[in-house]
Amino acid sequence: MKQKLLVNQIQNFSLHDGPGIRTTVFLQGCNLRCKWCHNPETWKKKSILSYTENKCIVCGQCMEVCPSGAQQIQNGQHIYERTLCTVCGKCVEICCTEALEIVGNDYSVEELSELLLRDRRLYEISEGGVTFSGGEPMMQAEILYDLCSRLQEEHISVAFETALAFPWKAIHRMTKCVDLFLVDFKIFDNEKHKEYTGTENTLIKENLKKLVNYRPIMIRIPIIKGINDEIENAVVTADFLAALGKNIKSVELLPYHDFGVEKAKHVGVNQQMFEAPDEKQLEQLKEVYRSRKLNVVE
Ligand code: SF4
Numbered sequence: 081m082k083q084k085l086l087v088n089q090i091q092n093f094s095l096h097d098g099p100g101i102r103t104t105v106f107l108q109g110c111n112l113r114c115k116w117c118h119n120p121e122t123w124k125k126k127s128i129l130s131y132t133e134n135k136c137i138v139c140g141q142c143m144e145v146c147p148s149g150a151q152q153i154q155n156g157q158h159i160y161e162r163t164l165c166t167v168c169g170k171c172v173e174i175c176c177t178e179a180l181e182i183v184g185n186d187y188s189v190e191e192l193s194e195l196l197l198r199d200r201r202l203y204e205i206s207e208g209g210v211t212f213s214g215g216e217p218m219m220q221a222e223i224l225y226d227l228c229s230r231l232q233e234e235h236i237s238v239a240f241e242t243a244l245a246f247p248w249k250a251i252h253r254m255t256k257c258v259d260l261f262l263v264d265f266k267i268f269d270n271e272k273h274k275e276y277t278g279t280e281n282t283l284i285k286e287n288l289k290k291l292v293n294y295r296p297i298m299i300r301i302p303i304i305k306g307i308n309d310e311i312e313n314a315v316v317t318a319d320f321l322a323a324l325g326k327n328i329k330s331v332e333l334l335p336y337h338d339f340g341v342e343k344a345k346h347v348g349v350n351q352q353m354f355e356a357p358d359e360k361q362l363e364q365l366k367e368v369y370r371s372r373k374l375n376v377v378e
């Protein structure tokens with residue numbers, strides 16, 4: 081059987097995931113666990129059931145159709161027992177309020193490339209293309225290699241948003257079919273990086289040093305108040321990036337937002353609330369990057 085891609089969402093007319101007008105494909109699966117993640121529903125590399133409590137009218141229809149007893153009504157309250165769920169989708173079909181939804185759908189390379197090529201005229205006139213994001217697209221690199229190669233044959237520009245926490249061999253392979261990398265760089269200090277993302281960053285830094293020799297890179301840094309908004313982190317990060325040379329095309333500082341907290345609840349994840357940095361602090365951080373002659377995205 082041919083492998084399929086597990087897609088979280090496809091966003092057309094995207095203006096923030098690389099140059100021009102793009103289609104952004106968000107994929108399921110991530111090997112990091114950033115505590116502030118704004119897409120926690122993409123963490124698992126499998127389909128999951130999302131349950132939105134405030135849409136539920138406690139009608140009990142889902143309980144009637146669920147073959148595994150995962151949906152229950154007790155004392156007038158709806159209870160979804162995730163550990164019993166086999167993600168068969170029967171309750172999704174019957175729920176009239178859309179409180180239940182399957183997250184993560186399968187696409188073959190053929191299906192997805194056909195869909196992405198529909199907007200080729202838009203990509204051409206805007207010098208845009210297709211961006212793969214996530215989650216972490218490297219989690220599905222094997223099959224994405226075929227899709228990206230196919231898009232390149234059609235002269236569609238391909239961008240890849242990744243945290244680079246993978247063996248270099250796998251990343252190097254993707255440089256053959258990806259034109260631009262959007263690299264999410266979180267925190268410079270290795271210990272702190274591990275504390276807040278669950279993964280060390282030594283490999284990420286090593287991969288970045290190699291990747292600049294192959295493809296242009298746009299750096300994206302989420303800024304979270306009290307976690308990585310101190311000047312010291314910006315100074316060491318900016319020095320590191322500036323030393324990598326001309327293929328670091330831009331640096332974008334992305335202030336924290338709390339969208340992930342609510343989305344996490346729907347998929348059974350507890351997410352801590354953080355704060356966005358102060359405007360003034362953000363401006364000072366940008367100045368650190370500008371002072372190293374890095375192109376800061378406004
Ligand atoms: S079918 Fe939907 S609205 Fe009805 S109890 Fe189940 S989740 Fe709630």
Ligand code: SF4
Nearest residue numbers: 146165166168169171
């Ligand atoms: S997806 Fe299937 S197993 Fe899971 S709660 Fe719904 S009906 Fe039950």
